[in-house]
Amino acid sequence: MTHPIFEARDITKSYGVVHALKGVSIGIGAGEIHAIIGENGAGKSTLMSIFCGKIRPSSGTLHRDGEQVAFARPLDAQRAGISIAPQEINLVPDLTVAENIMLGAHETTGPAIDWRKTRRKALRHLLEIDESIDPASKVHRLSKAQQQLVQIARAAATLARILILDEPTAALTSRETEKLFSYVRRFRAEGGSVFYISHRLGEILELADRITVLRDGAHVGELDPKTTTKDEMVRQMAGRVVGRGNPAPHVGLEAREVVLKVDGLTRHGEFDDVSFELHRGEILGVSGLIGAGRTEVAKCIFGLTQADGGTVELFGERLDARRSPLDCIAKGLVYLPEERKQEGIFPLLSIAENMTMPSLDRFGGLLRMRTADMLREVDGFVERLRIKLGSPADPITSLSGGNQQKVIIGRWLMRNARVLIMDEPTRGIDVAAKFEIQNELRRFTDREGLSIVFISSELEEVLDVSDRIVVMHEGKVKGIPAAAAATQESLLQLAMS
């Protein structure tokens, strides 16, 4: 590696007694893509927030081209040529793409904004990444993936020499991912440097020049993408050998009763003629790219939207076409949404309340809620699902993503759900917790006869956890192969066929 153009030495960050970073030293050279990996809570985001001037380290120093620098605010970092495209979409929805890209950096003549110049400049940065996005369109009209790309264009528009990309591909389809990769490679070829954070280990192996592993706020190792493997990366991130699920697929599922039968379900503009059957004790994966219509189908089955055609049968009983979520829940069919923070948890309420919210009728006494019974039941599920918590009275937000997801699973088991539709249940959850949840789901289907529709964008995960896989593409079911006989390549081929 050449001389580092940017370097962090012995960075620590403490919040009270919590040490988010414990003396991390890391550098980046010109024309280098440096991947940072680690479980959630490993300190990646904290470190990147320090690099881009959002927060200040408790101790340690930053060096740009060998000279010590201090960033009091993001603008200082931008002046030093460092810019971040954060994971969360952080754009102004009612402004145009062009203005979002140039926000705070409008071209001016005198006191007035020179719109032509501003737009032209925005367009140049946008074209670098994706030529198909209309710069005059309002941002809220764009898909999530396009917004993500605009956000990256915005970071680039600050004339950054060091880009921080935090989970840039989380919402991207494979085609957009390719666009992004070729942009990142071009940026590198021109001498730009990239800190690249991702949970997708495959793309890191493909893209990165160097991999740094963080664990519990400490730098635990550096890997060479040319020689390392995914298993090695996972082992380093988790600090132990992670028990891979690899659960044996079920045999004789076809003979078991069908609990959920979807027949010819259609919603114009979203999905078309979707049919599949879910057997008791089965995990039915649903794979496909973003925009394949998987979430739309799930929401329609659950009665959040109305179908234009087709039927849904639950335990042999045809569900009313105008069913509500409440009807479905009463019959044992539940939906765990994709956006856990936005649609899953009640952030202001306690763990116990988050779990019991749909089951409160069971704990209503004559005058008082039977709190003791409620807590006993909550404790039971905490134990069964191995949720790590202090007290059930703590706010749900005190838990990690994985444990929050388990609370939501507990919520529905407590409500005696028999059929679960889970939408990206492990997104944003660290590797160890992910495997744990996968194994847990397997246990529930095996021992308790639950049936699960498991929607996931990660082919690897779908292959690991499912018995059969519904492959969707652009609103249509392309096939339902058995997981044991499928590979990532075969699934992709099927989707594109």
Next chain:
Amino acid sequence: MTHDITVSSAHAPAKKRAGLLARFWQWEASGILVALIALMVVLSLATDNFLSTYNMSVVARQAAFVGLVALGQTLVLLVGGIDLSVGAAAGLSAIVGSLLLTMFGVHPYAVIPLTMGFGLCLGFINGFFVAGLRLNPFIVTLATWEIFAGLTMVITKGYPIRPLGETFGVFGKGEILSVPIPVLVFLVSGAVLIWLLTQTRFGRNIFAVGGNRDAAVLVGIRVKFVEFLVFGLAGMFAALAGILFASRMDAGQPSVGEGWLMGAITAAILGGTSLRGGQGSIVGTMLGAMLLTVLANGTVLLNVSGFWQRVIVGGVVLIAVLVDLFRRRG
């Protein structure tokens, strides 16, 4: 904290030992309770008559009227809404109640529940637009505020309806065990709402809807029903305050309820209720209403010009918000 209400009492005794003071400080209404006590101590030292029985009953009664309105407002704020029409709804209900009594000869005892029913219906109008049609509560209730206030003037042409009679007057003027009846009504209403919010499914659903509406839909809560009912209750409590005030004044005055809107919102905010929904408490609101009235009363007793009163109230709200900010940043 709100999420502690139902579960913490039976749980984690170790936490309790962590310090009563710390736990008290954690409670969102703690600041206002301290402020209220401090203010009362100062006023009782600085004036001769603050603690007099007469003055106390005046203060308590005033707090009861605006407090009743604030109770309903708190429910609306908890589901993430706001009701600007409560003051006007109180006024219109008081007028309609007075007319029931004087023009239609309804028995005085039946007037109160009928008026409350009328207020409930006014609230349901808001609820229909906000919950049913998903319109912005600020805009909807801004419109109904004008409509209710306008109807009051249409009906009364600006003249009070009086007299309302001795029998009816008992609700506003009477006392039980030397506690004014409006104060009793306020306390009982507060107690019922505390029970409702902490011990019933409907109450917990209010917190869920206000805290995360999308999630509430997905767990099968009848979100629209909850919102609809809450707006209805806000109208009902406003009507209750209005008719009690009419009884107290022995007149259905068109001006009843003027000033109650800001008082109600201020009381709720002082008590730690969040305008974003999902956070707040009835106890806080009740204390907030007390604090507001004691402040007003104090300025009078200290011979401070009435014009300064609003400046002081505004300052207190800002201080309350700052205190809350520092507590959160802990």
